[in-house]
Amino acid sequence: MDAGQALFASLLRLADDHLVLGHRLSQWCGHAPMLEEDLSMPNIALDLIGQARALYTYAGLVEGKGRDEDQLAYLRLEREYQNLLLCEREIGDFAHTMLRQLFFSLYMEQYWTAAASSKDATVAAIAAKALKEARYHVRHSAEWVIRLGDGTQESAIRIKAALDQLAPYVGEMFESDEVTKAVSGLLPNPADLKQQFLSELAPIFAEANLTIPDFSKGQSGGRKGRHGEAMGYLLAELQYMQRTYPGMRW
Numbered sequence: 001m002d003a004g005q006a007l008f009a010s011l012l013r014l015a016d017d018h019l020v021l022g023h024r025l026s027q028w029c030g031h032a033p034m035l036e037e038d039l040s041m042p043n044i045a046l047d048l049i050g051q052a053r054a055l056y057t058y059a060g061l062v063e064g065k066g067r068d069e070d071q072l073a074y075l076r077l078e079r080e081y082q083n084l085l086l087c088e089r090e091i092g093d094f095a096h097t098m099l100r101q102l103f104f105s106l107y108m109e110q111y112w113t114a115a116a117s118s119k120d121a122t123v124a125a126i127a128a129k130a131l132k133e134a135r136y137h138v139r140h141s142a143e144w145v146i147r148l149g150d151g152t153q154e155s156a157i158r159i160k161a162a163l164d165q166l167a168p169y170v171g172e173m174f175e176s177d178e179v180t181k182a183v184s185g186l187l188p189n190p191a192d193l194k195q196q197f198l199s200e201l202a203p204i205f206a207e208a209n210l211t212i213p214d215f216s217k218g219q220s221g222g223r224k225g226r227h228g229e230a231m232g233y234l235l236a237e238l239q240y241m242q243r244t245y246p247g248m249r250w
Contacts, residue, residue, distance in 0.1 A: 006182030007120070008062045009082070012072065013179075013223060015055035016083035019073055020231075021104060022048035023238050027091050037094075040140060044101070047133040054126045074242035078235055079225035086169040088222070088231045095158040098144040100166055102204070105137035107173045110196050114188035123186060142204045149208025156209065163210060168218030173197075175220065 001009075025045035032038040056069035086104060091097050112134050115127035148159040174194040181189070198212065205212055221227070241248065 011059035018048040018052035021087040085222040096162040102141035109134040110193040170215040
């Protein structure tokens with residue numbers, strides 16, 4: 001795999017992560033436990049989808065086949081999506097959503113920090129903007145994880161249950177393969193981010209009365225297009241308009 005193909009694949013992976021998780025967060029609109037969160041979560045979803053747009057647009061240019069952001073986002077088959085399994089999981093309860101958001105945002109904060117020094121000027125520009133948003137996402141989700149873990153008996157039970165459910169999906173974020181190795185200098189190697197991720201997570205979990213589990217063993221396959229059952233339902237909803245009205249313009 002040459003550097004151009006690897007860069008396209010890497011950008012597509014990142015874009016898929018952000019689009020899919022952004023869609024999941026948008027499902028909370030009108031259903032959040034309080035008005036402030038009914039505004040905050042859709043806004044975070046918009047941040048993620050905005051980042052996905054930038055990544056898809058650049059991926060299309062790198063690919064050089066004339067595909068734009070809409071075609072890459074909406075007109076691929078399920079096995080062609082390469083998002084992390086963590087991102088596609090159903091929203092679950094509020095604790096589940098906030099803990100997942102913490103894991104992903106904390107990872108992306110480290111990722112964008114490293115990518116801001118990329119040799120690729122476009123990647124560096126995307127990273128610089130996304131980093132500001134990722135830092136807010138970390139702060140927002142961390143505050144909620146702490147509040148739930150150090151709150152009522154019920155909230156503590158729920159955040160611990162969320163940790164049990166999500167822990168098997170965290171390790172996939174740090175996997176390296178031929179794609180990540182081929183973009184050295186352009187995008188960071190996920191494996192290099194794990195130690196800093198754990199260092200940043202430790203004080204948050206300490207305040208939330210949570211113990212960091214072993215993330216080294218768990219579910220994998222999203223980067224290879226192997227998804228869970230929930231992904232098919234997600235795409236059926238996400239792609240409906242483009243599939244029903246091909247080429248539609250606003």
